[in-house]
Amino acid sequence: MHKAAWLYYMHGLRQDEVxxxxxxxxxxxxxYLRRARESGIVNITTSTSLFQHETLARELEDLLGLKSVWIVPEDRQALDPASEMPVLAATVFLDLIEKGDRVGVAWGRTVYHIADVMPFADLHGVTVVQLCGNLGAPYDYRPDQCTTEIARRLNAEGINIYAPLVLSxxxxxxxxxxxxxxxEQLASIADCQLALYSVGGIEDDSHLVKCGALSAAEMQEMGRLGAAGVIAGQLIDGDGQPMDCAHNRRCISADLSSIRAIPKRMMVVQEESKFEPLVAAIRGGLASHLIVTASMGQRLMQRFQS
Structure with missing residues (x-):
């Protein structure tokens, strides 16, 4: 309803164009337009804080060229964005899946938390595939754990990549x-209709350092060479392009061009520390659907408007 009102009243599109x-x-x-008028949504002078977040979401879609943006508010006393975001993301994820879809899933704390709160569904014909190789058994939030759990929640077929994320x-x-x-598994990723992932940072305590793929000193050096973030285990630069480095050449992971070929690329980012990696991912066309906090959304507006 908000999007229909935004396109009709703010962009001047005809109803058939909307x-x-x-x-x-x-x-x-x-x-939707009638309901928007009745509820007062199109009356900006009486809009609520919720509509302010919807306005921010629509402005980000326009500015960044994204299909959809969802904002998690941070100004409601009873709200914990860290706990609400996975619930919202799981709901959006289920909404985006269609019968017979092939879905690519990455790894990390954010994706694992989404899987953990995802409601059970019966989606026969859907296939959930792993976007990158696996990590050692002691490590939490492994790629195979995220893929398997989401497939289990959806009652879908799960396909794991039985290879390490990083080779010696x-x-x-x-x-x-x-x-x-x-x-064959890596090539089939381009056939996915939907991808779910976050973007990783390059701090000393990042996932790649914690799992032993890179030392803290090596990660710092990659940062000096221009690394800005991590997508599916691979280092990307400030423009969202894969780094030409030994680490990436040692990775078993989807080619980023295969990920860009996926029509719905759903990125969920919680931590403020991931702002620069997120900017890089957006510049590289690695997100079409985005879920962020209100403060992160405001920072994105300021960055891309400057």
């Missing part, structure tokens, strides 16, 4: 990527 952009019927657009040498990684099974 219907086409939102992929709904013209009758639905007319209904570039030669070994190249040989493993050339294995028919791994090659």
């Amino acid at each position: 219907a086409k952009q939102l992929d709904i019927s013209r009758a639905s657009v007319a209904l 040498s570039e030669r070994l990684a190249a040989e493993l990527r050339a294995e028919p099974v791994i090659q």
Whole structure:
């Protein structure tokens, strides 16, 4: 309803144009606009704080060229954004899945928390695939854990990549990527209709450092060389492009061009410390659907308007 009102009243689109952009019927657009008028949503002078967040979401969509943005408020006393965001993300994720979809899933604390609160559904015909190789058993939030749990919640087929995320040498990684099974799995990622992931940072306590893929000193050096964040285990630069580095060449992970080919790339970012990695990911076209906090949304507005 908010999006229909925004496109109709703020962008001046006709009802049939709004219907086409939102992929709904013209009758639905007319209904949403009537409800928006009745509820006072289109009356800016009486809009609530919730509409302010909706306005921010629509402005971010316009500014960043994203399909959809959701904002988690931080100004309600009873609200904990850290606990509400996974619930919102799980709801949005289920909304985006269609029958027969192939869904790519990455790893990390954010994705694991989304999986942990995801309601059970019966989505036969949906396939959940791992976007990158795996980590050692002691590490929490492993890629296979995230993929398996989401597949279990959806009653969907789960496909894990049974290979390490990072190999000990570039030669070994190249040989493993050339294995028919791994090659087929990585190539099929471009056939996904939806991806769920976050973006990692390059701090000394980042996931890649914690899991032993890089030492803190090596990560610091990568930062000096231009690394800005981590996507599916791979280092990206400030423009969201993969770094030409030994670490990336040792990774068993989806090619970033394959990820960009996925129509719905849902990125969820909670921590304020991930602002710069998020900026890089957006610049690199690695997100089409975004969930962030209100403060992160405001920072994005300021950065991309400057």
